[in-house]
Amino acid sequence: MNTFVVYTTGPNSVCLYIDNCRFPNRSAKSCDFGKTWDYDHIGEQGFCDGEYLIRLRLSHYPSQGEILSDFINVGDLITENPIKPVFLLKDIQVKSDADLPPGTGIQLFLRGGSTPAYDSETWDSWKPMKEYRKMAGTENEWRFFQWKAILTTKKGLQTPSLEKVTITANIDITEVTGKQPSADVLKNRNIIRGYYNYAYQPYDDNRLKHLREYFRLD
Numbered sequence: 001m002n003t004f005v006v007y008t009t010g011p012n013s014v015c016l017y018i019d020n021c022r023f024p025n026r027s028a029k030s031c032d033f034g035k036t037w038d039y040d041h042i043g044e045q046g047f048c049d050g051e052y053l054i055r056l057r058l059s060h061y062p063s064q065g066e067i068l069s070d071f072i073n074v075g076d077l078i079t080e081n082p083i084k085p086v087f088l089l090k091d092i093q094v095k096s097d098a099d100l101p102p103g104t105g106i107q108l109f110l111r112g113g114s115t116p117a118y119d120s121e122t123w124d125s126w127k128p129m130k131e132y133r134k135m136a137g138t139e140n141e142w143r144f145f146q147w148k149a150i151l152t153t154k155k156g157l158q159t160p161s162l163e164k165v166t167i168t169a170n171i172d173i174t175e176v177t178g179k180q181p182s183a184d185v186l187k188n189r190n191i192i193r194g195y196y197n198y199a200y201q202p203y204d205d206n207r208l209k210h211l212r213e214y215f216r217l218d
Helices: 129-135 206-214
Strands: 017-019 051-053 064-068 087-099 104-113 144-153 161-173
Touching: 087 104, 087 129, 087 144, 104 129, 144 161
Parallel strands: none
Antiparallel strands: 017 051, 064 144, 087 161, 104 144
């Protein structure tokens, strides 16, 4: 458990915001110079049971972080036309151009599948890029894919810097005899598919019930 001492000198005053909650119950106040501590009555008048809020800014890099690409349509590597040809992805590689100070590193991962967004039923899971060379170990047809870069450092004052990512693919385009399909697309807006799941608070949650009653939201 860390201890942070917040104090002021002279006639100046300091103000700490309080989150009025019961848990995790780690903030306390002492009125006898630290001999005893009260965890249930904090604030200027001692009427709050909550947590003091202090934002700390440390000029250190975390030991690990990740960069995720958008979902990439393999067909976009062939043509910008909205209608893609019939193809078979035979190999894919992702190369990074990066600045790597001593003690830092970058590792690339891939996953792909047949649907425009990730689904455990239609996509293969994350693996280091080299394990998917020549599509080895794939169980699904890759029409879409996504890359991920894991950035690591052993020194808090140094970080790798990812400058550029280059994608190289070996794609077999199938020649289809007969008339090629075509379409005129008007006001075709981009479909945004996020890869972070958003958790919605249940309607019957006690906190929401309290808010609705207290502020008469119903």
